[in-house]
Amino acid sequence: MSLKLRLLVTMVALVVVTSLVLSAMHLNTVTETWLAHLDERSSTTAQTVKRWVLHRAAESFTHSEQSPASAIRAGYRDAIAADEELPLVLAGLLSQTKSIVEISVADSRSTILASTSRARAGAHMPDRLTLKDLIGLGPLDRMLAILGGAIDYESRVDLGILGQPVPVFRIQVLVSSVLLREAILPSIGSAALASAAAVLIAAALAFFVARISLQPIARLGAAIDDIARGQRLSPPQVSSASEFQVVEQKLRLLGEQFRGAREGATELRGSMERRLAAINRLTGGVAHEIKNPLNSIALRLELLKNRILPEVPEAKEELAVISEEINRLDRVVRTFLDFTRPVEIETAEVDLGVLVDETIGVLKPEALSSLVDVRWSKPTGPVLIRGDAGLLKQAVWNVCRNALEAMPGGGALSVETFREGADAFIRISDTGPGVAAGDREKVFQLYYSTKPQGSGIGLAMTFRAVQLHGGSIEIGSAAGGGAAFDMRLPAA
Numbered sequence: 057m058s059l060k061l062r063l064l065v066t067m068v069a070l071v072v073v074t075s076l077v078l079s080a081m082h083l084n085t086v087t088e089t090w091l092a093h094l095d096e097r098s099s100t101t102a103q104t105v106k107r108w109v110l111h112r113a114a115e116s117f118t119h120s121e122q123s124p125a126s127a128i129r130a131g132y133r134d135a136i137a138a139d140e141e142l143p144l145v146l147a148g149l150l151s152q153t154k155s156i157v158e159i160s161v162a163d164s165r166s167t168i169l170a171s172t173s174r175a176r177a178g179a180h181m182p183d184r185l186t187l188k189d190l191i192g193l194g195p196l197d198r199m200l201a202i203l204g205g206a207i208d209y210e211s212r213v214d215l216g217i218l219g220q221p222v223p224v225f226r227i228q229v230l231v232s233s234v235l236l237r238e239a240i241l242p243s244i245g246s247a248a249l250a251s252a253a254a255v256l257i258a259a260a261l262a263f264f265v266a267r268i269s270l271q272p273i274a275r276l277g278a279a280i281d282d283i284a285r286g287q288r289l290s291p292p293q294v295s296s297a298s299e300f301q302v303v304e305q306k307l308r309l310l311g312e313q314f315r316g317a318r319e320g321a322t323e324l325r326g327s328m329e330r331r332l333a334a335i336n337r338l339t340g341g342v343a344h345e346i347k348n349p350l351n352s353i354a355l356r357l358e359l360l361k362n363r364i365l366p367e368v369p370e371a372k373e374e375l376a377v378i379s380e381e382i383n384r385l386d387r388v389v390r391t392f393l394d395f396t397r398p399v400e401i402e403t404a405e406v407d408l409g410v411l412v413d414e415t416i417g418v419l420k421p422e423a424l425s426s427l428v429d430v431r432w433s434k435p436t437g438p439v440l441i442r443g444d445a446g447l448l449k450q451a452v453w454n455v456c457r458n459a460l461e462a463m464p465g466g467g468a469l470s471v472e473t474f475r476e477g478a479d480a481f482i483r484i485s486d487t488g489p490g491v492a493a494g495d496r497e498k499v500f501q502l503y504y505s506t507k508p509q510g511s512g513i514g515l516a517m518t519f520r521a522v523q524l525h526g527g528s529i530e531i532g533s534a535a536g537g538g539a540a541f542d543m544r545l546p547a548a
Contacts, residue, residue: 091236
């Protein structure tokens with residue numbers, strides 16, 4: 057995730073959280089205010105019903121001071137139960153408040169005497185949760201209770217006489233959570249709209265703030281790109297913060313140093329290329345100049361052999377030494393020419409198993425004559441690479457030939473090909489004396505050899521062929537104490 061996107065997400069998330077918290081606080085305040093108002097309204101309604109019930113009971117039933125309390129309670133109860141005007145009064149009070157759904161008057165046994173719902177007359181008045189219970193809940197539980205289901209909450213007033221603890225009447229005012237929800241939903245909608253608007257505004261502001269804040273970083277990136285291209289940097293912008301101005305100034309100095317170093321490196325590379333080209337031309341010319349006299353000397357030597365040997369047979373050995381040295385010099389010149397001219401490889405799909413098998417087939421007669429046992433572990437499947445079969449075959453031949461020369465008294469030559477991950481390997485090991493640790497890097501140098509009669513050409517050519525294929529070659533110790541060559545090539 058980019059820095060710009062992280063800033064944008066962070067700022068929007070902060071605004072969203074803040075908006076949600078403020079909206080929740082606003083909704084909680086609105087709900088508490090609404091419930092407190094409704095509790096007060098229902099309590100006022102219950103007190104109004106209480107006063108009306110006392111008035112109607114006193115009008116409908118008269119008693120003396122000597123009347124027993126039980127007779128008074130029974131008379132009041134019968135009077136309210138027979139009062140036909142009381143339900144009308146209750147209905148009038150109900151119509152004044154939308155959230156109140158029912159008003160009922162019951163006796164001391166909770167039997168309903170009068171109600172706004174005439175069908176409930178004579179039914180039992182159940183106990184319900186009070187509005188104060190709802191107000192006393194936590195903000196989240198209170199909101200879930202209002203939005204969750206259809207529950208009726210009550211405000212109850214008990215009416216007694218003559219200071220007795222047992223009430224004569226119970227007055228119940230019911231408030232529905234459904235009506236509460238309908239009253240609060242507009243506030244929830246307004247809060248949601250306000251929150252959505254705040255989030256959109258915050259996203260827009262965050263986008264512009266992030267864009268403005270990241271402009272110095274974008275300029276730093278452009279400055280680094282200019283440095284990489286070797287271009288001169290423009291002076292730091294005055295509008296940037298002081299910290300970014302310092303960084304831009306340091307980048308500008310670094311760019312000048314880098315550009316100078318790059319120009320110097322370019323000049324040095326050009327000079328080296330010119331010198332190397334001159335050296336190649338010179339060495340190539342020298343090699344050709346040496347090769348031509350060598351050819352002439354070889355021809356004259358053959359003529360000299362034909363003339364001298366019949367008359368002086370004992371000169372044969374001396375002439376053979378001269379001929380051998382001429383041939384050795386010719387090989388040196390030809391190898392040198394091969395290493396100074398560029399090599400173009402012709403790549404195709406090559407199965408290393410087939411390539412090594414063909415090489416081993418050519419090598420076996422010489423190995424048998426040298427008492428060397430060739431152990432060729434053929435792979436179970438193709439080991440494919442992209443490369444030049446001729447160059448690779450010569451590379452394998454050179455390593456195997458070098459191993460045979462290291463075992464003049466006989467031994468074993470083991471060859472295997474396999475694949476590991478994205479690489480293909482040719483492993484060649486012998487039971488000869490091995491290669492000393494100090495010589496393992498030198499044996500791949502041209503003309504360096506650990507053998508008295510070695511030319512130092514074969515392993516150098518092998519190293520060059522493997523490098524041209526993007527691979528590598530390493531020397532280690534075999535299990536029997538000899539040398540082990542690992543040729544690694546990129547697998548197809």
